[in-house]
Amino acid sequence: MLALDQVSVVGRDLPRLDAVSLVLHQGERVALLGPSGAGKSTLIAVANGSLRPDRGQVIWPRQRQGRRQRRAIGTLWQDLRLVEELSVQQNVNAGALGRRSLGWALLNLLLPLDTAACRRCLEAAGLDPGLLEQPVSRLSGGQRQRVAIARLLRQEPELLLADEPLASLDPALVDDILQRLLHQTASTVLISLHRPDLVDRFDRVVGLRAGSVCLDAVPAELSPEQLERLYRP
Amino acid sequence: MKLPWPSAPLLCLSPALALVPVLVVVVPALHAGGLATWGDFLLGALRPSLEPAVLNAVLHGLQVTLATALLSWALSVLIGALLALISADVLWLSRGRSPWPGRALRVVLALPRSIHELIWGLLLLQVFGLHPWVAVLAIVIPYSALVARVWRDQLDSLDRRRLIALLQGGAGAHAALLTAMAPVMAPSLFSYGGYRLECALRSATLLGVFGLGGLGTELQLSLQSLRFEEFWTALWPLVLVSVALEQLLRLWRLRRGGADRFVAQRQQLWCGVGLVVTVIGSALWMQQLFPPQMGALPLQWPPLPDRAALIAAAGELSWLSLVGDTLLLTVLAAGLAIGLPPLGLLLWHRGGGTTLQSLIWTALRLLPPPLTLLLLLLANQPSLALAALALGLQNAGVLGRLLLEGLEQQPPERRIAIEATAASPAASWLYGSLSGQSHAYLAYAAYRSDVILRETVVVGLVGGTGLGWALIEALSSFHWAAIALLIAAFAGLTLVGEWLSERQRAHWLVGSSPRGTEVLLQS
Numbered sequence: 001m002l003a004l005d006q007v008s009v010v011g012r013d014l015p016r017l018d019a020v021s022l023v024l025h026q027g028e029r030v031a032l033l034g035p036s037g038a039g040k041s042t043l044i045a046v047a048n049g050s051l052r053p054d055r056g057q058v059i060w061p062r063q064r065q066g067r068r069q070r071r072a073i074g075t076l077w078q079d080l081r082l083v084e085e086l087s088v089q090q091n092v093n094a095g096a097l098g099r100r101s102l103g104w105a106l107l108n109l110l111l112p113l114d115t116a117a118c119r120r121c122l123e124a125a126g127l128d129p130g131l132l133e134q135p136v137s138r139l140s141g142g143q144r145q146r147v148a149i150a151r152l153l154r155q156e157p158e159l160l161l162a163d164e165p166l167a168s169l170d171p172a173l174v175d176d177i178l179q180r181l182l183h184q185t186a187s188t189v190l191i192s193l194h195r196p197d198l199v200d201r202f203d204r205v206v207g208l209r210a211g212s213v214c215l216d217a218v219p220a221e222l223s224p225e226q227l228e229r230l231y232r233p
Numbered sequence: 234m235k236l237p238w239p240s241a242p243l244l245c246l247s248p249a250l251a252l253v254p255v256l257v258v259v260v261p262a263l264h265a266g267g268l269a270t271w272g273d274f275l276l277g278a279l280r281p282s283l284e285p286a287v288l289n290a291v292l293h294g295l296q297v298t299l300a301t302a303l304l305s306w307a308l309s310v311l312i313g314a315l316l317a318l319i320s321a322d323v324l325w326l327s328r329g330r331s332p333w334p335g336r337a338l339r340v341v342l343a344l345p346r347s348i349h350e351l352i353w354g355l356l357l358l359q360v361f362g363l364h365p366w367v368a369v370l371a372i373v374i375p376y377s378a379l380v381a382r383v384w385r386d387q388l389d390s391l392d393r394r395r396l397i398a399l400l401q402g403g404a405g406a407h408a409a410l411l412t413a414m415a416p417v418m419a420p421s422l423f424s425y426g427g428y429r430l431e432c433a434l435r436s437a438t439l440l441g442v443f444g445l446g447g448l449g450t451e452l453q454l455s456l457q458s459l460r461f462e463e464f465w466t467a468l469w470p471l472v473l474v475s476v477a478l479e480q481l482l483r484l485w486r487l488r489r490g491g492a493d494r495f496v497a498q499r500q501q502l503w504c505g506v507g508l509v510v511t512v513i514g515s516a517l518w519m520q521q522l523f524p525p526q527m528g529a530l531p532l533q534w535p536p537l538p539d540r541a542a543l544i545a546a547a548g549e550l551s552w553l554s555l556v557g558d559t560l561l562l563t564v565l566a567a568g569l570a571i572g573l574p575p576l577g578l579l580l581w582h583r584g585g586g587t588t589l590q591s592l593i594w595t596a597l598r599l600l601p602p603p604l605t606l607l608l609l610l611l612a613n614q615p616s617l618a619l620a621a622l623a624l625g626l627q628n629a630g631v632l633g634r635l636l637l638e639g640l641e642q643q644p645p646e647r648r649i650a651i652e653a654t655a656a657s658p659a660a661s662w663l664y665g666s667l668s669g670q671s672h673a674y675l676a677y678a679a680y681r682s683d684v685i686l687r688e689t690v691v692v693g694l695v696g697g698t699g700l701g702w703a704l705i706e707a708l709s710s711f712h713w714a715a716i717a718l719l720i721a722a723f724a725g726l727t728l729v730g731e732w733l734s735e736r737q738r739a740h741w742l743v744g745s746s747p748r749g750t751e752v753l754l755q756s
Contacts, residue, residue: 069655074654084669085668085671086668097655102659109242155654
């Protein structure tokens with residue numbers, strides 16, 4: 001699905017990556033663990049193409065490049081990155097911009113477009129479709145998270161990269177959001193987490209520490225010592 | 234069914250539709266002979282005249298413009314601050330008195346504020362004759378009232394709890410006011426004060442174009458006689474000074490880190506002293522530039538028109554077309570000014586696009602609109618559309634800079650997020666960059682439309698359209714009754730425009746980013 005080959009990021013205002021190699025297989029659900037500053041967000045930015053690595057390369061099957069490649073990757077950013085000035089529907093439709101023309105993008109700022117598709121995405125994200133016309137700036141934190149997921153669903157990605165999507169959530173919402181991310185968004189999923197207790201929901205766990213992969217295992221084979229070593233100061 | 238309503242980013246772009254009617258009129262009226270003259274004009278930029286007589290005249294003109302700008306700026310900031318304090322409710326309330334004297338002063342100040350400095354200049358020219366102080370007075374009168382309004386609004390909108398606490402503790406009214414309000418007000422005084430200096434330089438140049446001396450006069454004379462080399466000899470120094478001033482103020486704003494940054498009391502004191510020194514220094518500079526003329530101003534008060542004359546003049550003027558033309562000119566010019574900068578960036582914001590557009594906006598805002606109009610007239614016929622183009626382009630220069638600065642300071646994360654969905658570069662810019670600036674930009678655009686309404690008089694005088702044109706006709710024939718009526722009509726229109734623009738600004742600044750404060754202060 002996606003391979004990172006000896007990827008390094010150095011000398012930026014970001015946690016560094018040090019010769020990271022990682023292969024994500026079709027249909028895999030991978031948890032990315034590691035202490036703060038280990039490079040999890042940097043790895044996700046490299047994988048979705050928004051950050052060019054200083055060394056190494058990101059390899060896609062069938063040599064997909066540019067927009068086709070980006071369209072297939074959906075990213076759920078830690079800070080969500082919604083467009084505050086627009087309505088819920090316009091934000092959800094922003095997920096479809098990769099398939100649409102500039103004219104459609106302009107029209108989406110004037111008229112409610114593709115309402116049925118947006119309703120479906122909102123319902124799948126667990127949000128009341130009655131909020132379609134609301135400005136995003138008026139929503140609560142949990143509702144905004146669901147709008148970001150609906151935007152992802154509208155993008156119809158093959159691979160989901162999610163950067164700490166559970167960090168600022170109410171404990172009651174964590175299960176619901178994680179369930180939707182794992183089973184409704186894309187066939188292949190990589191989610192960075194701060195919650196080792198949730199790894200049994202995944203097929204595979206990758207541990208990152210000081211910019212290097214120091215753990216790659218299936219959850220059933222993972223020992224508490226391994227997890228403890230990952231987070232040890 | 235819900236009616237379609239453009240969202241904020243589209244509202245930034247859609248005014249560019251004004252380009253369609255303007256081009257429909259302007260393009261067919263283009264004539265080839267004028268295009269060759271434009272070529273000569275542009276070539277003149279590469280070979281400005283270096284004749285000693287021209288250089289001397291330009292040097293003198295530059296000094297006059299700079300001294301006028303500095304003196305009128307420093308005076309209007311000092312007078313404006315004083316008027317702001319006197320007209321603020323908080324001053325009267327802190328002394329335990331009714332605030333009605335302050336409110337009465339606010340009503341009185343609406344008149345000088347609503348009349349453009351050019352009209353003041355032309356009126357004062359009739360009273361005092363051609364004198365260097367006329368330009369200074371013409372700028373100081375409306376600017377002081379403008380500064381007073383902005384700072385008064387700020388002062389009265391501040392949280393008064395600290396002031397009340399000090400007063401209850403037994404502090405004197407003035408001491409309490411100074412202690413509680415000065416630290417909060419200082420950053421906005423600084424930010425807005427700096428911005429007014431740029432405006433003063435533009436106004437001093439503009440007044441020169443209408444014969445009040447300085448670099449503007451040199452530019453106007455050389456352009457009218459098609460001596461483009463001499464025109465550029467005068468324009469290049471103006472470009473250098475204006476760009477240097479803009480950059481200095483920009484760096485200063487960036488270093489201070491925005492309008493909400495703390496300003497130390499010592500800095501406040503030094504700025505006050507600096508303003509007084511600027512007034513004295515630039516007044517001495519003026520005296521040195523015009524030694525024989527300083528002294529008592531020769532007064533020639535115009536006769537006050539009586540009631541019969543006013544009624545007769547009201548019947549002579551075709552109000553519907555005059556007001557209609559002025560409003561149409563405002564709408565078209567505002568449309569171009571607001572819509573062109575985001576449209577340009579939407580179409581070309583990568584590579585050298587942003588830099589090139591930044592240079593174009595700089596050039597456009599430096600040239601006073603009457604000169605832009607004269608340049609356009611070299612290859613076209615006078616029309617309302619052409620006047621709107623000249624006025625719109627200069628204001629697009631101002632708005633373009635604001636938009637570019639806002640975009641520069643905006644973190645790129647949202648654009649990166651939209652790009653990551655594989656959206657095209659234009660769509661990513663529209664959703665990820667312009668959207669973030671749209672509220673602050675529309676708030677400033679509302680204010681700018683109000684300025685454009687005031688400035689219609691400037692191109693009206695040259696372009697033969699609207700109330701401005703009627704006013705210059707009346708002034709040249711000393712028709713005082715018509716002059717009084719036209720000024721009253723203009724003042725009424727601009728006050729309505731100011732009210733409308735304030736409502737719009739308040740609407741767009743609700744819940745806006747911290748940049749909202751900066752935008753609010755640049756108005």
